[in-house]
Amino acid sequence: MGTVSILMPLVPMRSEQMLPYAALVQWTSAARLWQGHSPLIDPLDSFTQTAGAGFRVPAGIGVALMPYRHPMQAALQFRSLALATGHPVVAGFSPGDPRIQEALLGRPYDSPLRATREYVSTVRRLLAGEHVRLGGDYVRCDMSLYPLPHPGVEVGVGMLRPRMARVAGEVADTAITWLAPASYLREELIPRMREGAAEAGRPAPRVAAIVPMCVDAPDRDPLQVLTAGSSSHLSSAHYQDMLRRAGVAVDPEDLSKTAEQVIEAGAFLTGDPTGLAGRISDFHDAGADEVVINLTGTHQLSGTAATLAEIETVLKETEP
Template sequence: MKLSLLIPTVPATVEQAVPFARQVAHDSQLTRLWQGQSYGLEPAATFAYLAGAGHRVPVGTSVLVTPLRRPAQAALEARTLAAVTGHPAVVGYGPGSRAVQQERLGAAYDDPVAASADFLRATRHCLAQPWDPPVPDTGADHRYHHAGETLPPVAHPRVQLALGVLRRRMARAAGEVADAAITWLTPAGYVGRVVTPAVAEGADRAGRPRPRVIAAVPVAVARRGRRPEALAHLAAGGHLVLPHYADMLTRAGVDVSTADPAAAAAALVAGGGFLYGTASDIAAGLVEYAAAGVDEVILNLTGVHSWYGTDETLLDLNEILAATASLHW
């Protein structure tokens, strides 16, 4: 299993991302630098700035919401990331919440899973990468009908298209159409019991190899004065109030309530969706993700960064990396 790093903040300036790009560039244990959806600076622009500043590291997005973009635009952004960094890029997409769909599109998707799969098919068609087979127009949501939408060919490293996955049906869709399935806040046991098998099922149904499974895992090292439930709330509170996250966590055996995000954050820690403890404890928790079939873990230190800043974030990160250095996933 590989380890990667999420930029642990939504950058207000591109310079805020530099210490984390530098860490990925100089630490052989870290595979990729990730950023989630931003309503401030566009992630592709942040990564392009980092590359231009000399930090040409592999990058990924986890996940960009489809209501904000058309497939041709998504394909253009994705191949730009690969071209400017000089590395294969992993670009994840998801439908976002029903509120986001309603606000950006005027109506929520009738079927978010089908719409997401169709968006991925259309984006792949726009990329028209030579190693991809022809993409049939089989999507159910024809707002992303891609007839005639292609881009002029440009040489670039490979773009891997991913779907954000929480529950079984989206995991099956990722198995059918994506290069990777990306989970967020999913405890290891749930990944192994639900996500990985469903991705494999979808791949088998489509007659293709199982896509990689990537898990973004919030973590924090236990230190005097720290409260894990507060750090979990900072890292995930915005997600815990959303019904689709609460539903996933309930299915995972984590008793959460969208009406009480503080209690939900405490439940997330108790249920293993937020890894807190010594660096060795966290390493042991990451081993469970490897056993669940996860191919890459994105270390998410957003809670630590929100409260304690960059220096303590990097201190936690380096202790975790030291604790995992001798592990054989």
């Protein structure tokens, strides 16, 4: 059985919004608290402020967008976060939307795969204490970090499709999925990731699957919960492409029809707490080492207290 973690179900605008979720990680079986990219407060700052408030927990970022940070800055900031929390950190990266690449870099990456390979390998080498001399297509670096003992930083890659899964296998410590069904992990992503690792002559990365879900309730419509928490993903071209590859019938003109198929495919989980625990185990059985509970939709519709109670209920069911 792998581990189970928690995703912050909201984009925090104040650091104190993090504290109840960090407390759950401290006091329950949850392995880690995760955040996604935030356009408000940088997730690294939120975690550091939370640590300063006395809630020092293992952190995961799934994912930071590469155009926002040079690899040297990324390595320094994530090492600083590991020092602030006193725990290992998962630093997940993604090339992001081409529009963001153009806005920050002047033009989109010609090859997001090569850009990810250069970026992630540079961050890993810097964190390993190497002096990196690289004049790549996307990364230029001739520096090293000052030596400083610190809790480990796992450098991750967000993988949605097979070619990025191979890149993750080549260069990452952790491969991170979001909204991907367990069957797609088992049959497509993880085999391609392992192939990439074998070709690079290195161990395969850990896999962390961020999975949206909700507990069944008499007054709750899972379709409404899914669309409340994941509409931006369901509307995104690269997520739609991933879902099609996973066998989901995507309707670009009708978000509700796509959401129905996402539930049918098991990319969004629903059921009673015991049933949810079993479906989380399906992801572990498919090869995920860590499953991250994503109750963003529940938070959107029902608020913080209901979300915290639901997370705690699911965690209890997943305990050995």
